[in-house]
Amino acid sequence: MSPQQELESIESLWKGGIEEALAAYRPATSFIGEAHAERVALAAALVEVALHLQRLGGEAPSPPDLLRGDLCLARASRLLAQTRQQPLQVAFARAIEDLAVQAAEGRGAPAARPRLLEAIASAR
Amino acid sequence: MIANQRLHVQTARSTHFVDLTSQVQQEVERAGLQSGRVYLQSMHTTLGLAVNENEPLLLADLEAMLKRLVPVETTYLHDDFALRTNIPADEPINGHAHARHLLLQPSLTVLVENGGLLLGKWQSIFAVELDGPRRREIALQLDGEFAPRDADSGRRLIEIELERQLHGDPKLVGDPMRRLVAAGGKRLRPFLVLLAAHLGPVRDPLRAATLAAAVELIHAATLVHDDYVDESPQRRGKATVAAAEGPARAVAVGDYYFAKATRLIAELGNPDVTSTIAIAMEAICRAQIDDLEFRGHYPGDETTYLQVVRGKTGALITAAGVAGAQLAGAEPEVVERVRRYGDAIGVAFQMTDDVVDFSEQSGKPLGQDIRERVLSLPLIYATEDRELGEEIRRLLAGPMADEQVRRVISLVAQSGALSRVNNQARGLVREAVAALEGVELNGVKATLVDIAHSVVDRDA
Numbered sequence: 410m411s412p413q414q415e416l417e418s419i420e421s422l423w424k425g426g427i428e429e430a431l432a433a434y435r436p437a438t439s440f441i442g443e444a445h446a447e448r449v450a451l452a453a454a455l456v457e458v459a460l461h462l463q464r465l466g467g468e469a470p471s472p473p474d475l476l477r478g479d480l481c482l483a484r485a486s487r488l489l490a491q492t493r494q495q496p497l498q499v500a501f502a503r504a505i506e507d508l509a510v511q512a513a514e515g516r517g518a519p520a521a522r523p524r525l526l527e528a529i530a531s532a533r
Numbered sequence: 534m535i536a537n538q539r540l541h542v543q544t545a546r547s548t549h550f551v552d553l554t555s556q557v558q559q560e561v562e563r564a565g566l567q568s569g570r571v572y573l574q575s576m577h578t579t580l581g582l583a584v585n586e587n588e589p590l591l592l593a594d595l596e597a598m599l600k601r602l603v604p605v606e607t608t609y610l611h612d613d614f615a616l617r618t619n620i621p622a623d624e625p626i627n628g629h630a631h632a633r634h635l636l637l638q639p640s641l642t643v644l645v646e647n648g649g650l651l652l653g654k655w656q657s658i659f660a661v662e663l664d665g666p667r668r669r670e671i672a673l674q675l676d677g678e679f680a681p682r683d684a685d686s687g688r689r690l691i692e693i694e695l696e697r698q699l700h701g702d703p704k705l706v707g708d709p710m711r712r713l714v715a716a717g718g719k720r721l722r723p724f725l726v727l728l729a730a731h732l733g734p735v736r737d738p739l740r741a742a743t744l745a746a747a748v749e750l751i752h753a754a755t756l757v758h759d760d761y762v763d764e765s766p767q768r769r770g771k772a773t774v775a776a777a778e779g780p781a782r783a784v785a786v787g788d789y790y791f792a793k794a795t796r797l798i799a800e801l802g803n804p805d806v807t808s809t810i811a812i813a814m815e816a817i818c819r820a821q822i823d824d825l826e827f828r829g830h831y832p833g834d835e836t837t838y839l840q841v842v843r844g845k846t847g848a849l850i851t852a853a854g855v856a857g858a859q860l861a862g863a864e865p866e867v868v869e870r871v872r873r874y875g876d877a878i879g880v881a882f883q884m885t886d887d888v889v890d891f892s893e894q895s896g897k898p899l900g901q902d903i904r905e906r907v908l909s910l911p912l913i914y915a916t917e918d919r920e921l922g923e924e925i926r927r928l929l930a931g932p933m934a935d936e937q938v939r940r941v942i943s944l945v946a947q948s949g950a951l952s953r954v955n956n957q958a959r960g961l962v963r964e965a966v967a968a969l970e971g972v973e974l975n976g977v978k979a980t981l982v983d984i985a986h987s988v989v990d991r992d993a
Contacts, residue, residue, distance in 0.1 A: 468781070469781065469784075475762060490804070513786070514705060
């Protein structure tokens with residue numbers, strides 16, 4: 410499935426801010442190479458939307474939003490697997506681990522975007 | 534498969550026959566070699582190997598023979614340090630020992646049958662010291678069909694690795710997960726990883742254990758979020774993470790371990806394994822959404838049920854076996870057979886869970902799935918019953934107090950749906966076992982067959 414098809418298949422999220430997030434990550438992925446840059450940007454956008462849907466560090470999410478968030482995380486993981494770039498996979502996972510710990514510490518909703526941009530940059 | 538090991542012996546005299554038989558047998562058992570060969574190779578030029586009778590007077594005869602044939606008193610150029618060059622500082626005078634070594638063997642092979650060394654009644658394996666006393670090393674290579682580690686040792690390995698992976702995690706996420714993991718579980722998925730990791734030429738128990746633990750952590754992370762969605766108060770007899778820690782923590786714990794498991798798998802550096810698990814995780818999440826949506830059409834139909842079950846339960850069970858086989862570098866045909874096996878037992882596992890939910894011995898509050906409107910095949914079949922179906926549908930449409938739950942359970946039992954589902958699950962187990970026929974499974978077939986049967990032969 411192409412990144413565009415991936416987006417179409419999660420149309421409901423498009424309106425939920427994924428388009429804006431995707432645009433924000435695209436410049437950061439330009440060093441990755443044409444074949445995978447869009448996948449990585451989409452993976453980052455999906456993680457951001459997932460954590461937003463799940464209200465990580467905030468109030469209790471609705472069950473459907475929690476599960477949709479899980480689906481976004483899983484899809485991001487699959488997109489990163491398709492790149493076959495281990496440093497990126499590890500950096501993304503570590504970013505989510507850090508954000509989850511911040512949330513568990515009760516420090517409010519963690520800022521996902523800077524941490525994810527940092528993860529992308531670390532794989533440069 | 535080939536396993537490599539080393540034996541170390543401390544010899545006590547200048548010439549010394551050391552019986553290695555029990556040590557070699559122990560290594561065969563430790564490695565689980567069932568049928569094949571043990572190659573022994575002395576790592577020294579003055580330590581020979583032999584098979585003979587362990588009778589003290591005979592050993593004295595053999596020692597005397599070596600001395601007679603190759604006496605110490607003869608001149609050996611090897612011992613003339615004035616003639617030799619590059620002599621190590623600790624070089625011994627041992628020309629006789631090298632010469633005696635020519636009468637023995639530097640290596641030997643012993644066959645193994647049914648897990649035991651194939652030796653005659655009077656045969657023993659000896660390391661023959663010719664220049665002792667010294668500490669000696671003998672290389673062993675075990676080649677053939679290995680039995681998988683037994684269930685107990687496999688389980689211990691899984692528990693140790695899970696403990697290792699959870700050790701040091703931040704308390705706020707680590708403690709709830711440690712409690713969930715400590716509360717038990719069948720560990721079917723990690724055990725499948727360990728078994729399937731025997732199916733190819735690349736054997737690395739430590740990497741397999743890491744993959745096994747990661748797969749179990751993914752399963753546990755999905756349970757944490759599932760329990761939140763289902764508002765379940767208890768899991769494995771303990772308060773769920775959501776019930777004990779609150780929803781915000783449950784979300785964070787699930788996300789943390791979802792990510793950590795993904796990282797552990799990525800760090801293994803096998804792209805096929807990473808992809809297999811990532812695809813499975815997506816299938817699980819999609820099925821969970823479907824499950825929630827289909828609850829609006831409760832109790833649903835068989836097609837819907839199978840769609841949800843293949844994703845929610847089957848996907849990770851299948852992926853566990855496939856990923857284990859991929860980690861071992863198994864042949865594509867073997868990976869495909871494991872995939873078919875996993876798919877069949879995954880569905881059979883959930884069908885049996887559904888049947889068990891109607892039993893008093895399930896360990897769960899009776900009728901929990903009915904109260905939580907979880908898709909259940911016995912319930913689907915029972916609602917199709919001409920005589921009883923209508924009453925069941927009517928009860929399910931109304932409030933479900935204890936009385937109504939008990940009545941539904943009784944009607945499902947009367948309808949014969951439980952035995953119908955049970956038979957279907959057993960049919961799937963037969964399919965799973967058939968999928969293992971005709972391919973080389975490196976000695977794990979019997980255990981895989983046992984697991985397939987254990988999936989349906991249970992009441993909890």
